[in-house]
Amino acid sequence: MVSLLSRVPTPTPPSTVSDHEIPDEDDGNLTDLLGETRVLLSGVQTMTAFLILLPFNGGFSEVDGDWRPVYIITFVCALLSMVLFTAPAAHHRIHHPVLDRRGFKMLSTRYMIAGMVPLTIATFMVTQLVFSVIIPIAALAWVSAGALAVLLLTMWWFIPLRRKRTTRKT
Template sequence: MTTPDSERGHLPRPRTGRQESPEERADRRWAELLQEVRVAQTGSQILFGFLLSVAFMPRFAQLGAFDRGLYVSTVVLGALATGALTSPVAYHRIFAGRRLKPELVDAAARLVAIGLVLLALTVSAALLLLLRVATGSAASGWITGAVMFWFASCWLILPVQHLRRHDGKYTRPPDDPDTGSEP
């Protein structure tokens, strides 16, 4: 039976970060990225599928030029978001077996970030179109702006504020590649 270091009079060693090889780090980051992207992928694909069906509804023919243009822009944004958010699959297939996992993770992470921006723009445009058609009100633009401020708050402002608040309380080792400061 082993006894903890503290019972033997030894102080536990301070944790300085994960002790993982570059390959283990890449595997962990890849798994985390895939978990994160599953949520966004599903949402973007459902929204995109819905948008594709709108053109076949009877009321679509009654839309004015602005709303038709907004619809086309929304569909294009949805397609771009779906492409970016599913890109890790293509990257993985092309990079598989080439011992380039860190490069794969970095490239896929950048495309997922772009995909999230495109998804937010798609949601914004779809919401504006829906509110314009449903209400015909000029308030639809204000409502859409308020919802997009909520997205920006949840996806960007709050996380950045949280990081700033905790910046001095925990610092990663300077050689931690997850911080982006690796040589």
Template structure:
């Protein structure tokens, strides 16, 4: 007998209700946000201390603008990372978990994009100031290439590995994450 509350439309081998799936996905998203918040909070703290350093006055106009852009990205990532918590608190008890999961997933992608730009900018900023503007461009460009590879090649490799495993063992369902 099949329970009507169990999600049988998924092919990932899990017997869970839509509410259980939403709860699991919400927990996974919150853990991903925790990881993101730690790194970006450290970067934001680093950025906020810079104007109080003596050598900050040595920065040229480009570096001042770049610095302010980095502060804006750090604040953007921090606020975006707090948004799902705020949404959850406001909508708590209104049976909107599936919608919260969907919104939090989209917000997390935006956070990761903004954090990627933040890290590229920080490397550009530091190398520009410590070594030279040319070194800053090269170092920032290298990090940008790494980010693009992680966002494009990494998922492609994982999908290919999943597909190869599925073809090698067609009776085993690969877990969706």
């Protein structure tokens, strides 16, 4: 019978660790960041693809002139969030190996949070665009999109910020 301890790898002595294999007790955060980026990026890429195709759709020419600026702002917000979400990968690839992993994680976290702002705006605005086409009553379309905005702000911003503040106090 093989014991569980015999399967545990022995740590590499510090003298044999290469520059690109710098151990970091906080590597779990980097893995979390990567997973979060994958989730957010797939969503923003889907939204951006939808927005890229929209003007080439035959019905887009019928879109009221008042809605075109809304479309442009939505598209720019989606692109901006995509740029911010992909920036850590570009930094990592260009600056490989990353020797300051803690600094890289802090910068990447800032990019992710910054990317959430235009993503929140784009998600609300694309919802408003879609609802304005589907729901014939303008007020109902605005109320529906507003309900989503409240949900987004609550789930993406207020609850996490409140939990962060509560966690720091304890």
